[in-house]
Amino acid sequence: MNHLLEHKKVAIIGGGPGGLTLANLLQQKGIAVKVYERDANQYTRQQGATLDLHHESGLKALSKAGLLEEFKKHYRIGADKLCITNAQATPLWDDHQDEVIADFGNEDFRPEIDRGPLRDILIEALLPETIIWNSHFEKLQPLENGWEIFFKNGNSAYADLVIGVDGANSKIRPYLSNISPIYSGITIVEGNIYHAAQNAPTLWKMTNGGKIFAMGSEKSLILSTKGDGALSFYTGTKEAENWLQTCAIDFTNKDSVKKWFMESYADWSDIWLEIFDTNESYFVPRPMYHFPLNQSWETQSNLTIIGDAAHRMPPYAGEGVNMAMQDALELAEALTESNFSSIQDALQAFEKQMLARTSVVTQDTLINTDLIHSENGLAEMLAFFKVENKDEAEIV
Structure with a gap:
């Protein structure tokens, strides 16, 4: 089949779910594609929390890539x-007793998978040597009709088309747009407890194989x-944009983080302090940013x-990975x-569609973010779930 990328070399910068999904879809069309990933190998980093994939985006992309059965x-x-x-760890709504139905044709079914196994599925479907590991992007330089790509290890590569899928702090984005992100007002402290059944037994039992959302x-x-067997967590608090520079918290020291948590969450139950009872954990602060709803750039x-x-965008709608896979x-x-008559025409149509779609999703996510961290957030969240599930129980 003839297409715009025939006899072209494509470079994807970033080996997360979005980049790997795109690589699979392009490779199925016989396109010469390489994925450049900064990790030393497939197993270098502890992958983040679980991901819920949505019918119209993440699952649709996997299906198109022929990977839904896997x-x-x-x-x-x-x-x-x-x-x-609530803050006292009192369960107010719980669907653990509901029957689990694997209904992949239902648009409301949002199955969860850990990020690591999802990444493995996508990697193993690629041709050998598609991913060039230890390729930490440094800069782009125009060459002929494409780009020479330079990496921090001293290597370089040529591509006719470069696609940046290198995350929230993208080094590719500035070559397209100088639009700055906007701080949401919320900063997350993300973490992970290994062997949680032993190291955080109360919280592990409370989560009961799923999730806890405390507000x-x-x-x-x-x-x-x-x-x-790990337990991932993230706090969400209203902080100044420069909080990380002024808070004097050592996020490599759990006692320092615990001191902050006990002050910030002073009216919360001591049950949550179990997060800090083990050295088999880590903490990473992440201020939450988003781009303007009306952003655009010259294709x-x-x-x-x-x-x-x-x-x-912030994570409070579960859309990040799904939007990336739908983009792919x-x-x-x-x-x-x-x-389309040219690659540029195809990119222009795609970018217009992508930015319109994700503007709506960003707006919805910001509404959720504000609601969750509002004075009446808990009551509104409970009302939403109880209406959704036609549950008439009283809020206790």
Whole structure:
């Protein structure tokens, strides 16, 4: 089949779910594609929390890549079960007792998978040596009609088309856009407890194979179990944009983080302090940013970005990975299955569609973010779930 990328070399910068999905979709069309990933190898980093994939985006992209059946073998049944509590850890809504139905044709079914296994599925479907590990991007330089790509290890590579999928702090994005992100007002402290059944037994039991969403005093705390026996968590608090520079917290020291948590969450139950009872953990602060809802840039003929590089947003709607995978699907279709006369025309149509779609999702995410961290956030969240599930129980 003839397409715009025939006899072209494509470079994808970033080996997360979005970049790997795109690589699979392009490779299926016989396109010469390489993924450049800064990790030393497939198993270098501890991957983050669980991901829920959505029918119209993440799952659709996997299906188009021919990987849905493989996904079904590895997703975690019941990991989407949720318990909502107040600051005192009192369960106020819990769907753990509901029957688990694997309904992949239902648009409301959002199966969960750990990031590591999802990444493995996508990697193993690629041709050998598609991923060039230990390739930490340094800079781009125009060469002929494409780009020479330079990496921090001293290597370089040529590509006719470069696609940046290198995350929220993308180094590719500045070659397209100088639009700065906007601080959401919320900063997350993300962490992970290994061997949580032993190291945080009370919280591990409370999560019951799924998630806990605790809210109170305009703060949040989300816990998620992982298939490897770890418990991931992230706090959500209202902080100044320069808080990391002024807070004097040593995030490599759990006692320093615990001191902050005890002060910030002073009216919360001591149950949550179990997070700090082990040295088998880590903490990473992440201020939450988003891009303007009306952002745009001038389309280039040989460069584009997708995923968080294009439209970063807070995590309070579970859309980040899904938008990245939908971007991958729509970009692959624009480049290989549409009747555009040039790569630039295809990119322009794709970028316009992507930015319109993710503007709506960003707006919805910001509404959720504000609601969760509002004075009446807990009551509104409970009302939403109880209406959704036609549950008439009283809020206690």
